[in-house]
Amino acid sequence: MTAALLGFGAVFLLALLRVPLAFAMGFVGFVALGLMRGWGPTAASAAQVVYDTGFAYTLSVVPLFILMGNFVAKAGLAHELFRAAYAFIGHVRGGLAHATVLACAGFGAICGSSIATAATMSKVAYPSMKKLGYSDYLSTGVIAAGGTLGIMIPPSTIMVIYGIVTETNIGKLFAAGVIPGLMTAAFLMAGVSWITWRDPQAGPAGERSTWPQRWAALRGIWGVLVLVIVVLGGIYGGVFTATEGAGIGAAGAFFFALARGALPPKVLLQVLVESARTTAMLFTILIAAMMFSNFINFTSMPGDLRDWITHMGLSPVMVVGAMMLIYVLLGTIMEELSMVLLTIPVFFPIVTALGFDPVWFGVLIVFVVQIGLISPPVGMNLFVLNALLDDVSLKQIFRGVWLFVLMLIGAMLLVLEWPQLALWLPGFMK
Amino acid sequence: MKRLLDALCGLLAGVALFAIMALTLVDVLGRKLLNHSITGSLELTEILMVVVIFAALPLVSLHGEHVVFDSLDHLMPPWLHRLQQAVVDLGCAAALGGLAWLMWEKAAQMASYGDTTAQLQLPMGPFVQLMAVLCGLTALVHLLLMLQPTSHHHIGVDDDVPAGGAT
Amino acid sequence: QTVLTLSSWVPPAHTLTTGQIEWCEMLAQKAAGKIKCNALPRAVTAAPGTFDAVRNGLADLSFTVHGYTPGRFVMPQMVEFPFMGDSAEVTSVAFQRMYAKYPAFAEEHKGVKVLAVFTHGPGIIFNTKKPITKADDVTGMKFRVGGGMVNEISKAMGMNVTLKPAPESYELLSTGVMDGTLFPAESVEGFKIDKVIKHATTFPGGLYNTSFVFMMNQAKYDSLPPDVKKIVDEMSGEFAARMLGRGWDKVDRRGMAFMQAAGVQFTKADAAFVGAVKTKTAGLEDTWIKAAEAKGLKNAKQVLADYRAEIAKLQK
Numbered sequence: 001m002t003a004a005l006l007g008f009g010a011v012f013l014l015a016l017l018r019v020p021l022a023f024a025m026g027f028v029g030f031v032a033l034g035l036m037r038g039w040g041p042t043a044a045s046a047a048q049v050v051y052d053t054g055f056a057y058t059l060s061v062v063p064l065f066i067l068m069g070n071f072v073a074k075a076g077l078a079h080e081l082f083r084a085a086y087a088f089i090g091h092v093r094g095g096l097a098h099a100t101v102l103a104c105a106g107f108g109a110i111c112g113s114s115i116a117t118a119a120t121m122s123k124v125a126y127p128s129m130k131k132l133g134y135s136d137y138l139s140t141g142v143i144a145a146g147g148t149l150g151i152m153i154p155p156s157t158i159m160v161i162y163g164i165v166t167e168t169n170i171g172k173l174f175a176a177g178v179i180p181g182l183m184t185a186a187f188l189m190a191g192v193s194w195i196t197w198r199d200p201q202a203g204p205a206g207e208r209s210t211w212p213q214r215w216a217a218l219r220g221i222w223g224v225l226v227l228v229i230v231v232l233g234g235i236y237g238g239v240f241t242a243t244e245g246a247g248i249g250a251a252g253a254f255f256f257a258l259a260r261g262a263l264p265p266k267v268l269l270q271v272l273v274e275s276a277r278t279t280a281m282l283f284t285i286l287i288a289a290m291m292f293s294n295f296i297n298f299t300s301m302p303g304d305l306r307d308w309i310t311h312m313g314l315s316p317v318m319v320v321g322a323m324m325l326i327y328v329l330l331g332t333i334m335e336e337l338s339m340v341l342l343t344i345p346v347f348f349p350i351v352t353a354l355g356f357d358p359v360w361f362g363v364l365i366v367f368v369v370q371i372g373l374i375s376p377p378v379g380m381n382l383f384v385l386n387a388l389l390d391d392v393s394l395k396q397i398f399r400g401v402w403l404f405v406l407m408l409i410g411a412m413l414l415v416l417e418w419p420q421l422a423l424w425l426p427g428f429m430k
Numbered sequence: 431m432k433r434l435l436d437a438l439c440g441l442l443a444g445v446a447l448f449a450i451m452a453l454t455l456v457d458v459l460g461r462k463l464l465n466h467s468i469t470g471s472l473e474l475t476e477i478l479m480v481v482v483i484f485a486a487l488p489l490v491s492l493h494g495e496h497v498v499f500d501s502l503d504h505l506m507p508p509w510l511h512r513l514q515q516a517v518v519d520l521g522c523a524a525a526l527g528g529l530a531w532l533m534w535e536k537a538a539q540m541a542s543y544g545d546t547t548a549q550l551q552l553p554m555g556p557f558v559q560l561m562a563v564l565c566g567l568t569a570l571v572h573l574l575l576m577l578q579p580t581s582h583h584h585i586g587v588d589d590d591v592p593a594g595g596a597t
Numbered sequence: 598q599t600v601l602t603l604s605s606w607v608p609p610a611h612t613l614t615t616g617q618i619e620w621c622e623m624l625a626q627k628a629a630g631k632i633k634c635n636a637l638p639r640a641v642t643a644a645p646g647t648f649d650a651v652r653n654g655l656a657d658l659s660f661t662v663h664g665y666t667p668g669r670f671v672m673p674q675m676v677e678f679p680f681m682g683d684s685a686e687v688t689s690v691a692f693q694r695m696y697a698k699y700p701a702f703a704e705e706h707k708g709v710k711v712l713a714v715f716t717h718g719p720g721i722i723f724n725t726k727k728p729i730t731k732a733d734d735v736t737g738m739k740f741r742v743g744g745g746m747v748n749e750i751s752k753a754m755g756m757n758v759t760l761k762p763a764p765e766s767y768e769l770l771s772t773g774v775m776d777g778t779l780f781p782a783e784s785v786e787g788f789k790i791d792k793v794i795k796h797a798t799t800f801p802g803g804l805y806n807t808s809f810v811f812m813m814n815q816a817k818y819d820s821l822p823p824d825v826k827k828i829v830d831e832m833s834g835e836f837a838a839r840m841l842g843r844g845w846d847k848v849d850r851r852g853m854a855f856m857q858a859a860g861v862q863f864t865k866a867d868a869a870f871v872g873a874v875k876t877k878t879a880g881l882e883d884t885w886i887k888a889a890e891a892k893g894l895k896n897a898k899q900v901l902a903d904y905r906a907e908i909a910k911l912q913k
C-alpha cells in the first residue's frame with residue numbers, strides 16, 4: 001500500500017513540476033517496478049507494453065471515431081444542427097443556449113469526444129449568442145457542459161477505452177449511454193432555464209421562426225440522421241462490430257464531407273494529420289498508464305483497498321457512491337483519461353465483486369469524466385473554450401459552469417440510485 | 431527542419447489513418463456483398479495503427495501537445511520557467527531514447543524468434559524497428575525543443591480542426 | 598522462503614488459473630512452506646506477451662498458447678491436427694511424452710523452464726444458423742477463429758474465416774456479424790455465448806486441440822535450493838500435464854451440460870464428414886512435416902505417427 005501511495009504521490013509531484021503527464025506516469029511506473037522486480041524484467045515489460053498497446057486491433061476505434069468527428073465538423077453539420085434546434089426553441093428566454101444543448105446532443109450522436117463537441121460548438125453557437133447579447137458566463141458554461149454530451153451519447157471514445165480495459169461489451173455500453181445522455185441534456189436545459197430566470201439579461205429570447213422555416217431547417221440535418229442510422233444501425237443490426245463501426249462511420253463522414261466540397265486534398269491531409277496527432281497524444285497516456293498500473297499490480301494496494309472497503313461495512317451502493325465522490329474530487333485537478341486508467345484496475349474488481357453490472361459502472365465512469373471535464377480549476381473543456389474564445393476570461397468561464405457541474409452530479413446520482421436508467425435499453429440486446 | 435518533419439511524419443501518419451478507414455470499409459463491404467473478407471485485415475489494421483501512433487508522436491512533441499499542467503506557469507519568473515522546460519525536455523529525450531533502444535532490442539529478439547503475423551506471415555521485426563526509430567526521432571525532437579522551446583498547445587484548440595481527444 | 602509470482606491472462610475462475618494455483622499449493626505443501634506463489638490480481642501482459650514475460654522474469658510462473666506468437670513455434674502445431682483425441686488428459690500426457698522424447702521440441706522453448714506442455718479438449722464447430730452435418734455445409738459461412746493450426750484447418754475446410762480475439766466472440770455472434778466460431782466446449786461458458794449459439798458439430802477426436810505450455814522463469818528455477826528444485830521436477834512433466842489436462846476435461850464436461858441446458862442442438866459428424874475433413878486437411882500435415890524437418894526435427898512423419906500411437910495406447 002505504501003509503495004502504491006508513494007507512486008501516486010510521485011506522479012502528482014512530477015506533473016506539478018510540468019513534466020508531461022504521460023512521461024510522469026511512465027517514468028514513475030518504470031522506476032517503481034524496476035525497484036520491485038529488477039531492471040531487466042522491467043525493461044522488457046516496458047517494451048512489451050508499448051508493443052501491446054501499439055498493435056492493438058480493438059483500439060483502432062480511437063483514431064477512427066476521432067477522424068469521424070473531424071470530418072463531420074469539416075462538413076459543417078454542426079451549423080445545421082444548431083440552426084434546426086434554434087428554429088424550434090430560439091424564441092424562448094435563453095433560446096440559443098437551449099438550442100446549443102440540443103445541437104450538442106445531436107452532434108454527440110456522431111462524435112465520440114467531448115472536447116471536439118465543445119470546440120465545434122464554440123465556433124457555431126458562441127458568435128450567435130454574442131450577437132444576441134448573451135452573457136459570456138452563460139454562453140461559455142452551456143457550451144462547455146453541452147460538449148460533454150459527446151461522450152455520453154454514443155459513439156463515445158471513453159466508453160470504448162473503458163470497454164477494452166474491463167472487457168465489457170462496447171455495444172451494450174453505447175446503448176446504456178442513450179437515456180442518461182438525453183436525461184443529462186434535459187438537466188442542462190433546466191440549468192439554462194434557472195440561470196435565465198434569475199438573470200433574464202443573461203439570455204434574451206430570439207425571434208420566433210415560422211413553421212415553413214422550421215421544416216426547412218429540419219431538412220438540413222438529414223446528413224446527421226443518415227450517419228447515426230448507418231453507424232448505430234449497422235452495429236445493432238449485425239452488419240459490423242462496434243470496432244468496425246468506427247471505420248464505417250469515418251468513411252461515411254468522409255464521403256459526406258467530400259460530397260459537400262469541404263475536403264480539398266490539403267484540408268483532407270490536415271484533418272488526417274490532426275486526428276493522428278490526437279491519437280498519438282492519447283496513446284502516450286494509455287501506454288504510460290499501463291506501465292504505471294503494471295507497477296500497481298505488483299503492490300498490495302488492490303487487495304488492501306478491497307479489504308478496507310469490505311471492513312467499512314458500507315452498503316454496496318454506498319461503496320460505489322464513495323468511489324464517485326473520490327472521482328469527482330480527483331476530477332477537479334486531474335486529466336480524466338489518466339484518472340480513469342489509473343483507478344480502474346483498483347476499483348473495477350471491487351465493483352464486480354459486489355455484483356454490480358460493469359455496463360452500469362461504465363456509465364457512471366462517463367459521468368465522472370463529464371464532470372471532471374468542466375469542473376474548475378483543471379477542466380479540459382474550460383481550457384479549450386478559453387483558448388478558442390479570445391475575448392472571454394477563464395474567470396467568466398468558471399463563473400458560468402458551476403451550476404452545470406451540479407446538474408451533471410444530479411443526473412449521475414439518479415443513475416446511481418436507479419441503474420435501470422442505464423441498463424434498460426441494453427437489456428433489449430440478446 | 432521543423433517543416434520537413436511535419437510534412438514527412440504527417441504524410442506517413444495521415445496516409446496510414448486513411449488506409450485503416452478504407453480497409454475497414456472494404457473489408458465490411460466485401461464480407462457483406464461478396465461473402466469474402468480481406469485476408470489479414472486485422473493484422474494490417476494493427477500494423478497501420480502502429481504507423482499512425484508512432485509517426486504522429488514526433489509531431490505531438492514538436493507542437494507541445496502532450497497533456498501538461500501549466501496552471502502554475504504564471505507564478506514563475508520567465509528565466510526559471512525556461513530552465514524548467516529545458517530540464518523537462520532533456521528528461522523526455524532521455525526517456526524516449528531509452529525506449530527507442532528497448533524497442534530496437536525487442537525487434538532484434540522477435541526477428542531471431544522468427545515472429546510473424548498470423549495470416550499474412552509478415553515478419554514482425556521490421557515494424558517494431560520502425561517503432562524504435564520513430565521513438566528515437568521523438569527523442570531528438572525533445573533535444574531540439576531544449577534549444578527552441580514551443581509553447582504548450584492544448585489539443586483541440588487548433589484553428590481549423592477541433593481534434594478532440596478521448597474525453 | 599521463495600515467492601513465485603504467478604500471472605494468468607484468463608479470468609480468476611478459469612480452470613487454467615485455478616489449476617495453476619492448485620499446482621502451487623501442492624508445491625508449497627510438499628516443500629513444507631519453503632516456496633509459495635503470489636497470484637497477481639491481473640496478468641502482467643496480454644496473452645501473446647506471456648512467453649517473453651516469463652523468460653524476462655517479469656512473472657515467474659505462467660502459461661501461454663503456442664499459436665499466439667505465430668512463426669515462433671512449429672513443433673507444437675503437431676498436436677493441433679484434426680481428430681487427435683477426445684480427452685485433454687490423454688492428449689496432454691501424450692504431448693508431454695513427445696516433448697520429452699524429441700529434443701527439437703525443447704529447442705523451440707529455449708529461455709524458459711518448461712514445466713509441462715498440454716492441450717485443451719476437442720475443438721467443436723459452433724454456429725447460430727443451421728445444423729452442420731456435411732463438409733459442404735460450412736462453405737461460405739462466416740467463422741471467427743483464434744490463431745494457430747485451427748486457422749489453417751478452417752480455411753482448408755472452405756470456411757469464410759476471420760481472425761478475431763476470443764472476447765469479441767459474443768459481439769460477433771450476437772449481432773450476426775459472424776455465423777459461428779470454433780471453440781472447445783469450455784469456452785462457450787467462458788465467453789458467454791451459450792445463449793447465442795444454436796448448433797454444435799462435434800467430431801470424434803475433435804476438430805483440433807490447441808497446444809499450451811506451462812512454464813517457469815529459468816533464473817528463478819536455477820536459484821531454487823536443491824530439495825525444492827527436486828520437488829518442482831517431480832511435479833513437472835507428465836504430472837503437471839495430466840493435472841492441467843484433467844482440469845480441462847472437467848470444465849469441458851461442465852460446458853457440455855451447460856449447453857444442453859441452454860438447448861444447443863448437437864450433431865455428431867458421421868464417417869463421410871470425417872473423411873471429407875481428412876481429405877481437405879491432408880496437405881496441412883505434409884506442410885508441417887516439411888517445416889518441422891527444416892527446423893531440426895528428424896523424421897517428423899514418424900514423430901507424428903508416434904504421437905498418435907501414444908494417444909491410442911493411453912486411451913486403452
Ligand code: NA
Nearest residue numbers: 108150153155
Ligand atoms: Na458521442
Ligand code: NA
Nearest residue numbers: 331334372378
Ligand atoms: Na479535470
